[in-house]
Amino acid sequence: MIDSLTDRQEEILALIVRTYIETGAAIGSKKLVQRYGLEMSSATVRNELAQLDELGLLDQMHTSAGRIPTELGYRYFVQRLVGEFELPLNERQMIRHQFHQTRLDLDQWMRLAAAVLAHTSQVASIVTAPRPSSTRFRHMQLISTQGRLVLMVLVFVGGEVQQQMLSLAEPVPQAQLTAVASRLNQIFDNANYSEVQARFSQIDDSLEKDITKLIHESMGRMNRRGISEIYRDGLANIVDDRGVLQAVRVFEEGSFLASVLAEALEPESNGVQVVIGGEGRWEELKDCTMIIARYGEIDQLSGAVGVLGPTRMAYGRNISAVRYVANLISGLVNEYYIEAPINDLIEETTSDEVDI
């Protein structure tokens, strides 16, 4: 990294970067001295600019266009010239206040963190849920849903929860499932990935073996994933294109989507719905269209699938795609979450797992 800059060069570089960030326009020597009342002439500044240019810290679009920072210029600025900046007290208080108002709920904290960052930074934000450095088993529960379907809930040290549906070879009463869970909970208490594998030999029962395999797989996946769920917010902040902005806002704003889905997919409305935005209702959807369909059984489990895009989209194709996927998921949900399943595998083992 370059470090042969004089104080004056650094000053000028910092001013250029700051001005450019603020205004978005290239700035030249004259404007610079004028704007900041510098104690030197524009010619002097020009000489310095030429040097900064040669060092690759500044760039100009064309011969007479003023300078803008290069990537390297930004790097230098960030590393040595940003200076310490503290969020104003009232903003800090506001943020603190919001956090203390939420329930004791990790998910909410994460959402809030993303929202707060998006709001104060005016760009997009990213937050990941906390994860322990290595996954350790804490607790598991097997809950019979119906027929041979069993919901397995895994809790790991640190509070992460994973759920998985299993389809057993034959129905097993809840009492037995509870017994299995209780045994495995004892055996694997606080075990990490390799310890689960090590203690596998202590198990005789075939059902317990199968379940253990799944636990082991699941822990392997978590370890490999490395990062847990990612929360995002404020995407609309970095989209300035007028046309798309609206769509992005709608897309991001969960509550709005929810209301559209709820209203458009009322019980009586069947099949694929096309919501063309612009008119009275759906003002927010100006120039956007949603094609949505319900799946599942309305009085039991149901949800929605759909697409959102500019009004100018391929209707025929997209209506068909939405319908197809909705039907497909209806089938899956019916098969695995509502009726008894027909196939009798416990589940194909994803073969990228270590065999234990």
Next chain:
Amino acid sequence: MIDSLTDRQEEILALIVRTYIETGAAIGSKKLVQRYGLEMSSATVRNELAQLDELGLLDQMHTSAGRIPTELGYRYFVQRLVGEFELPLNERQMIRHQFHQTRLDLDQWMRLAAAVLAHTSQVASIVTAPRPSSTRFRHMQLISTQGRLVLMVLVFVGGEVQQQMLSLAEPVPQAQLTAVASRLNQIFDNANYSEVQARFSQIDDSLEKDITKLIHESMGRMNRRGISEIYRDGLANIVDDRGVLQAVRVFEEGSFLASVLAEALEPESNGVQVVIGGEGRWEELKDCTMIIARYGEIDQLSGAVGVLGPTRMAYGRNISAVRYVANLISGLVNEYYIEAPINDLIEETTSDEVDI
């Protein structure tokens, strides 16, 4: 809704809509007959166009610019002219195949559905997880984490799982927690929101009462929310702005974000990191900058917060914001997920709940 169109008018309207969707350009009478080899002269088409224009189905930007569909035009087209279209067989097979390759995992299905829709429709997609029409209690578990902290896992009929951290007034041994859970599981088996309230009188123990209140609240929240988690994908499809597109892609692509976070936040790197995109590594971040920081205890629970935006962003302010939020969350996570808490309320009841 207008329905006085002649067959020929419908034909012309459909052609205009289709052409506009395909090309994005306004189209006029001459081009129309030329392009589709219509059996009439452009003058005839012009007359029809004038009528469709008057009916408000078509619009023109200026006197001699060809027509484009109005919102109403799209509506008419969608309702009566789209025609049946079926996804080509190979696409259907492809989609089906992908679904049958995944594990028996609802979360994965939802993600896949969103991905598939985004891909085939070339616009953005939205999928909501299936929800039962009303929330019914299925199972709960209390897991002591440390000190007075307890993780409550709620399972509802249909397979939805909710987790919540509780901070009890005093430490309670796991055995007792298990007993409490088992009692409540019996009492509330298959109960819906109001039934939980009704059976509240059967409970004497104060701890059990508190827990029940939380369960009731949680079910209330779920009922009120109406729609469960929303999965989104393909946002990049509807952003055509060159500059922002890259940022949107990065933002959407979880795996890429994960790799940046993982690499930039290596154990030794402390404090706030500024990743300026463009150079060799982070090629994908061209013209984008990420400001990220780790929170939590590196060897215990940790995660990351950060912002993503154009390289031209307010560094001082944003670095400060990221640092502040990271510290705040560090504090919360440490307090509630690692060490014993200091305050001794079970949790403030959010007062918008019915009192039971």
Next chain:
DNA sequence: CGTTAGCACTCTGCATATGAGAGTGCTAAT
């Protein structure tokens, strides 16, 4: 009466020219 050919008209988009403004690099003087 519906359809068509023809025509004048309008408006955009593109290319071209022009001048003001901004910024630069260089040289010579301080």
Next chain:
DNA sequence: ATTAGCACTCTCATATGCAGAGTGCTAACG
């Protein structure tokens, strides 16, 4: 080392002309 001065370059906004596309209208046709 700094600065004033100057010639030069390049963009941007504006004006102008022209080709192309499309329209509406009228009159003729079957």
